[in-house]
Amino acid sequence: MNNFINPNLPTGEVEGAWQKTVKNLSNLTTENKNKFEIIIVGCGLSGSSAAATLAEEGFKIKLLTYHDSPRRAHSVSAQGGINAARSLSDEKNKVVIDQLFKDTLLGGDFRAREASCQRLSELSSSIIDQCVSQGVPFAREYDGTLATRRFGGAVVSRTFYARGQTGQQLLYGAYQSLSRQVNLGNIELITKRDVLDLVIVNDIARGVIARNLINGNLETYKAHCVVLATGGYSNVYYLSTNSLKSNATAIWRAHKRGANFANPSFTQIHPTCIPPGGIYQSKLTLMSESLRNDGRIWLPKKIDSKDDPENIPEHERDYFLERQYPKYGNLVPRDVASRRAREICEKGFGIGFGGKGVYLDLQDSIKKDGLKVIKAKYGNLLEMYERIVGEDPTKVPMKIYPAPHYTMGGLWVDYDLMTTVPGLYAIGECNFSDHGANRLGASALMQGLADGYFVLPYTIGKYLSEDIRTSPISTDSEEFLKAEKESKERNKVLIKNNGSKSSESFHRELGRIVWDYCGMSRNEKGLRVAIDDIKSLKNDFWKNVYVPGDYNSFNPELAKAGRVADFLELGELMMRDALSRNESCGGHFREEYQTSEGEALRDDDNYTFTSAWEFKGDDSNPTLHKEELNFETVQPTQRSYK
Numbered sequence: 024m025n026n027f028i029n030p031n032l033p034t035g036e037v038e039g040a041w042q043k044t045v046k047n048l049s050n051l052t053t054e055n056k057n058k059f060e061i062i063i064v065g066c067g068l069s070g071s072s073a074a075a076t077l078a079e080e081g082f083k084i085k086l087l088t089y090h091d092s093p094r095r096a097h098s099v100s101a102q103g104g105i106n107a108a109r110s111l112s113d114e115k116n117k118v119v120i121d122q123l124f125k126d127t128l129l130g131g132d133f134r135a136r137e138a139s140c141q142r143l144s145e146l147s148s149s150i151i152d153q154c155v156s157q158g159v160p161f162a163r164e165y166d167g168t169l170a171t172r173r174f175g176g177a178v179v180s181r182t183f184y185a186r187g188q189t190g191q192q193l194l195y196g197a198y199q200s201l202s203r204q205v206n207l208g209n210i211e212l213i214t215k216r217d218v219l220d221l222v223i224v225n226d227i228a229r230g231v232i233a234r235n236l237i238n239g240n241l242e243t244y245k246a247h248c249v250v251l252a253t254g255g256y257s258n259v260y261y262l263s264t265n266s267l268k269s270n271a272t273a274i275w276r277a278h279k280r281g282a283n284f285a286n287p288s289f290t291q292i293h294p295t296c297i298p299p300g301g302i303y304q305s306k307l308t309l310m311s312e313s314l315r316n317d318g319r320i321w322l323p324k325k326i327d328s329k330d331d332p333e334n335i336p337e338h339e340r341d342y343f344l345e346r347q348y349p350k351y352g353n354l355v356p357r358d359v360a361s362r363r364a365r366e367i368c369e370k371g372f373g374i375g376f377g378g379k380g381v382y383l384d385l386q387d388s389i390k391k392d393g394l395k396v397i398k399a400k401y402g403n404l405l406e407m408y409e410r411i412v413g414e415d416p417t418k419v420p421m422k423i424y425p426a427p428h429y430t431m432g433g434l435w436v437d438y439d440l441m442t443t444v445p446g447l448y449a450i451g452e453c454n455f456s457d458h459g460a461n462r463l464g465a466s467a468l469m470q471g472l473a474d475g476y477f478v479l480p481y482t483i484g485k486y487l488s489e490d491i492r493t494s495p496i497s498t499d500s501e502e503f504l505k506a507e508k509e510s511k512e513r514n515k516v517l518i519k520n521n522g523s524k525s526s527e528s529f530h531r532e533l534g535r536i537v538w539d540y541c542g543m544s545r546n547e548k549g550l551r552v553a554i555d556d557i558k559s560l561k562n563d564f565w566k567n568v569y570v571p572g573d574y575n576s577f578n579p580e581l582a583k584a585g586r587v588a589d590f591l592e593l594g595e596l597m598m599r600d601a602l603s604r605n606e607s608c609g610g611h612f613r614e615e616y617q618t619s620e621g622e623a624l625r626d627d628d629n630y631t632f633t634s635a636w637e638f639k640g641d642d643s644n645p646t647l648h649k650e651e652l653n654f655e656t657v658q659p660t661q662r663s664y665k
Contacts, residue, residue: 026648028283028635030136031437037141037656044438045481049488056081059487062231062246064218064273066093068190068468069451070252071197072475078204080480085244086201087216087233089268093198097254097266098471101190102404103313104172104182105154105468107147120144122179125657127466130176130356131431131459132609132623133659134289134633136652138438139457143466146473151183153476157196160185172316172400174464176356176664182465187311187404193468197475216242217582218273219510221249221280221447224502228447231273232503232510236582239575241507243498247490248446248483251277252475255430255452257290259590259597260542261534263427264296264309270586271593274434274453282442283635283648285435285455287593288601291462291610292543293428294360297411297421298380305527307426308411310383311404312464315353317388317397318421320344320364322381326371332382332420343367351664358461358543358610359622359664361425365543366621368424375422382420389417425543429467431458431610432600435635435650439482440474443635446490448483450474455633460609514574517584522567526584529564533557533587537594541601546614550602554595561591596636596645603647606630618661627659 033040051059059082063074066088074086090096108123110116124144128135151169155161161183162170171180185192204210215236222230222243230245256271257263278284295315297308321342323335343363345352353360364381367373374380389397394417398405408416434442434449436456441448451471458466497503540553564587572578607616607623608630616624633650 026646028435028443028648028650029437030650031439032136032138033438037138040138041142041145048481048485051484051488051491053081055491056484057083058491059083060085060246061248061250061483062087062244063250063252064231065096065252065254065451065453066090067096067098067252067254067451067471068194068197069471069475070250071096071194071201072472073250073252073450073479074210075197075200075204076476076480077483078209079200080484084204084210085213085246086210087213087218087231087244089215089217089236091214093201093212094194096194097269098194098468099191100264100266100309101468102187102309103174103311104184104189104465105150105193105472106174106182106463106465107151107469108144108181109148109151116148119181123147123181126177127457127463128459128657129662130463131461132625132662133459133627133631133654134286134608134652135457135459137654137656141656142478143457143470143473146477147469149477150469150472153472154193154196157199159192159196162186172313173354174312175315175351175354175360176463177354178351182313184313187313187401190468193472197472218276219585220276220506221444222503222506223280223444224496224500227445229496230498230503232506234510234514234582236579237577239573239578241511243503243507245496245498245503247487247493247496248448250448250450250479250483251434251453252450253453255433256590256593257427257430259533259594260427260538261530262299262304262307262538264293264307267306270589272586272589274449275589275593277434277442277444277447277449279638281444281638282447282449283435283637284432284596285633285635286432286460286600287597287636288541288545288604288611289431289455289460289609290427290541290597291357291429291431292361292425294357294364294425295383295423296426296428297408298375298424300376308407309428310408310421310423311401312357314383314385314401314404314421317392317400318353318383318385319387320353320360320381320383322367322372322374324372327378328372328374332384341367341372348664355664356461357464358612362543362612364425375424380422380424383423384420385417386420427538427542429462431455431460431462435633439485440479441482441486446486448479450479460611511574514581514585517568517570517581517588518572518574520565520568520570522569524567524569526568526570526580526587529560529568530587530590532560533591533594536560537597541597544612544614545601547602550598553598554602557591557595557598561595564588564591599645600634600636603634604630623662625659625661631659
């Protein structure tokens with residue numbers, strides 16, 4: 024099957040290709056931009072930055088979010104920093120861009136597009152300038168220059184930060200720009216709306232169906248194009264670092280309306296999260312990767328040690344990442360650090376609840392730099408840990424363990440960020456675009472802002488310049504009425520089911536299946552078992568789920584049930600994707616395909632492509648399309664962080 028899809032990449036060398044593309048893009052006058060309406064779903068960094076920029080250019084924006092304010096978006100949870108290739112010297116600028124580009128490709132285990140990685144690296148410095156101009160309080164050195172620190176997968180320091188609140192401060196900066204346009208009347212901010220479906224008119228995305236979360240009413244919204252900026256889907260695992268509200272409904276509905284879903288099994292497990300304290304926990308807390316700059320990760324050399332960590336002498340400690348990866352040490356990429364932590368815990372050396380934990384120890388850095396310096400770097404993170412765990416991390420080593428965090432998979436988009444549905448764009452974490460099989464720490468914020476501030480405003484203008492003669496769009500059309508009816512019937516089915524099990528119980532069981540069979544590692548036998556288990560669970564859900572309340576009133580349980588229904592379908596696709604890729608790469612670790620040292624073993628001859636799955640119906644298996652990945656600037660090599 025030669026089922027390849029075209030990403031519409033620029034021709035020629037990847038270096039400078041984006042600048043050349045921009046010069047050749049069709050443009051619209053401000054007067055013509057005022058004629059177009061754009062729906063943006065999601066108000067995190069990518070959505071807010073895109074809305075503010077497009078409105079500044081003259082487009083009319085409808086920004087929908089299920090939050091009561093954009094400041095509540097999950098982007099506020101990002102802690103450690105934002106990567107950027109930035110140099111005070113013009114001569115060094117090309118060097119630092121090139122290094123970020125190569126690290127991103129290598130970190131993603133050569134399963135990302137060269138052109139997208141290059142563009143991201145080239146735009147990264149402009150992101151910092153944009154945010155500084157908005158007043159984002161980045162950390163600074165004594166001389167006033169911006170401070171940086173290292174993150175995993177890099178030997179250079181290029182992560183800009185605002186203590187442990189980088190995502191929050193970046194979002195507040197974007198929110199300022201957004202609020203200005205709201206005040207000017209260029210953005211209609213529509214809060215507390217849950218987007219349930221995409222409306223396609225003549226094969227083009229023209230609107231959405233949303234549920235008013237206050238009164239339960241379904242509402243229709245029309246536009247000339249739709250932008251999804253709804254984040255990732257790690258909550259399919261049930262326990263993750265994501266907000267409890269994070270979901271996949273908008274992108275999954277778009278998928279079922281024709282948008283291909285790319286690399287769904289490429290999920291990232293973050294190595295530094297607070298471990299669960301019991302079996303009924305519903306949320307995990309991320310501790311920033313930046314802590315690995317000054318914290319050393321270790322475990323006792325004695326199996327099932329119950330000794331207090333401060334009483335374990337140095338010679339009885341195993342700094343296993345430093346031992347296995349002397350070059351990168353504790354700052355190996357996330358997928359590597361997570362697998363190594365799990366492996367050593369499974370051998371019986373783990374600490375804490377269920378033996379699923381390792382120590383992250385700041386004592387050496389405190390002795391070297393002083394407590395005041397460490398608190399200045401990580402003060403709010405240390406305080407958050409103490410409030411949750413009840414232990415002072417400056418006196419007692421932190422307990423951490425890997426947990427689901429980021430999703431590299433998402434809706435397939437071309438170089439212009441458009442999905443396989445014309446007029447439908449996906450930006451930020453909800454697309455698959457820039458990270459390949461593993462994301463470098465501190466690159467999520469970079470991608471979200473690059474998409475929103477600097478890429479989409481150009482490419483969407485190009486698309487709309489060809490849509491200038493579109494006649495007025497009506498929400499009374501057959502397509503809108505049909506989509507609204509389908510959403511209403513789906514809600515009625517859930518309400519009238521009258522089962523005996525909560526949607527929470529189904530979500531918890533799904534999370535167990537996905538974590539056990541498609542978490543830090545996978546294998547063929549387990550994936551086949553998981554597909555059957557999820558199918559059975561899905562059938563049980565539609566027979567026995569109980570949703571209290573009414574469908575046309577305030578009902579958070581109905582919203583939760585709808586999300587679980589989507590997660591069940593997405594979970595099955597994740598398993599199929601992982602099963603189809605007979606290799607290991609980045610976060611996708613197939614146990615059958617590893618080196619003698621336990622590292623990921625890629626198969627570049629057969630799997631140098633992006634998987635893009637097409638929905639074929641509820642009762643049919645999806646169709647796999649492929650985007651061929653070509654490497655001209657950097658030739659794929661076996662990753663090594665030793």
